[in-house]
Amino acid sequence: MGDHPISVRNLNHWFGRGEARKQAIFDLSLDIAPGSLTVMVGPSGSGKTTVLTLMGCLRQVEDGSVRLLGQELQGADEPMLEALRRQLGFIFQAHNLHESLTARQNVMMGLQVHGRGDERLRNEAIEHMLELVGLGHRLDYLPGNLSGGQKQRVAIARALISGPKIVFADEPTAALDKDSGHQVVAMLKALGRERGTTTVMVTHDSRILDMADRIITLEHGRLVRDEGAVATLTD
Numbered sequence: 313m314g315d316h317p318i319s320v321r322n323l324n325h326w327f328g329r330g331e332a333r334k335q336a337i338f339d340l341s342l343d344i345a346p347g348s349l350t351v352m353v354g355p356s357g358s359g360k361t362t363v364l365t366l367m368g369c370l371r372q373v374e375d376g377s378v379r380l381l382g383q384e385l386q387g388a389d390e391p392m393l394e395a396l397r398r399q400l401g402f403i404f405q406a407h408n409l410h411e412s413l414t415a416r417q418n419v420m421m422g423l424q425v426h427g428r429g430d431e432r433l434r435n436e437a438i439e440h441m442l443e444l445v446g447l448g449h450r451l452d453y454l455p456g457n458l459s460g461g462q463k464q465r466v467a468i469a470r471a472l473i474s475g476p477k478i479v480f481a482d483e484p485t486a487a488l489d490k491d492s493g494h495q496v497v498a499m500l501k502a503l504g505r506e507r508g509t510t511t512v513m514v515t516h517d518s519r520i521l522d523m524a525d526r527i528i529t530l531e532h533g534r535l536v537r538d539e540g541a542v543a544t545l546t547d
C-alpha cells in the first residue's frame with residue numbers, strides 16, 4: 313500500500329490569525345490510487361480547493377501529513393517542493409493561455425518551464441500532444457480563434473506535455489458546455505490510462521461525475537462521503 317502517489321494523513325488546515333483564525337480542513341486522511349481519476353465535490357467553501365492546493369505543493373502543509381510521490385510535504389524545503397512541482401500538471405478553470413501565442417507556442421510554455429529536450433523532438437512532442445487532444449488541425453491558431461472547449465484542451469495539452477505523474481485540475485469544465493466538458497474529462501481519463509497519470513479534479517459539475525473512478529465529498533472541511541475507493545487506508 314506504500315505506492316500511492318498521494319497519501320494524506322490527519323491533515324488539518326487553518327486560515328487567518330488570532331481572532332480571525334478559522335479551520336478549513338479537519339483531520340483528512342485518504343490515499344489516491346495510481347492512474348485513477350478522483351473527483352472532489354462539495355458545497356462552496358467546503359475546502360476542495362484548499363485540499364487540492366495542499367496536495368499540489370501550492371500551499372504549505374502545516375499540520376498532518378501529505379506524502380506526494382513518496383515525499384513528505386510537511387517541512388519540505390522550497391527546492392524539494394519545486395522538484396516535486398516539476399512532476400505535476402495543473403489545469404485551472406481560467407485556462408490562462410497566452411493570448412498572443414498560438415496553440416503550439418502555448419503548449420511549448422509547459423515544456424520551457426522544465427527546459428528539456430532538443431528542438432525537433434520537442435516540436436514533435438507538442439504536435440503529438442495537440443493531436444491527442446484533438447487539435448492537430450489548430451496548431452497555429454491563436455486562443456482568440458478557438459472555442460472555449462478548444463482553449464481548455466490546449467491548457468490540458470500544456471499541463472500534460474511534460475509527462476506529469478499527477479494532474480491537479482480545479483474546475484476544468486466550469487466554462488464549458490456539456491459536450492465539451494465531457495470531452496475534456498474523457499480526454500484526461502484516456503490520457504491517464506495511456507500514461508498512468510493520476511488525476512485529482514475539483515468540480516461543481518455533476519455532468520462529469522459518471523466518468524470518475526472515485527468521488528470524494530467534502531462538507532465544512534470534512535470528508536463526508538467516499539465512493540468508489542479501491543484502496544483501504546493503512547495505519
Ligand SMILES: Nc1ncnc2c1ncn2[C@@H]1O[C@H](COP(=O)(O)OP(=O)(O)OP(=O)(O)O)[C@@H](O)[C@H]1O
Nearest residue numbers: 327328336354355356357358359360361362363514
Ligand atoms: N486564502 C484564504 N484566506 C482565508 N480563508 C480562506 C482562504 N482560502 C479559503 N479560505 C476559506 O477556507 C474555506 C474553504 O475554502 P475553499 O476555497 O477550499 O473551498 P471550496 O470548496 O474550494 O469552495 P468553492 O467551491 O467555492 O471554490 C472557506 O471557508 C474559505 O472561505
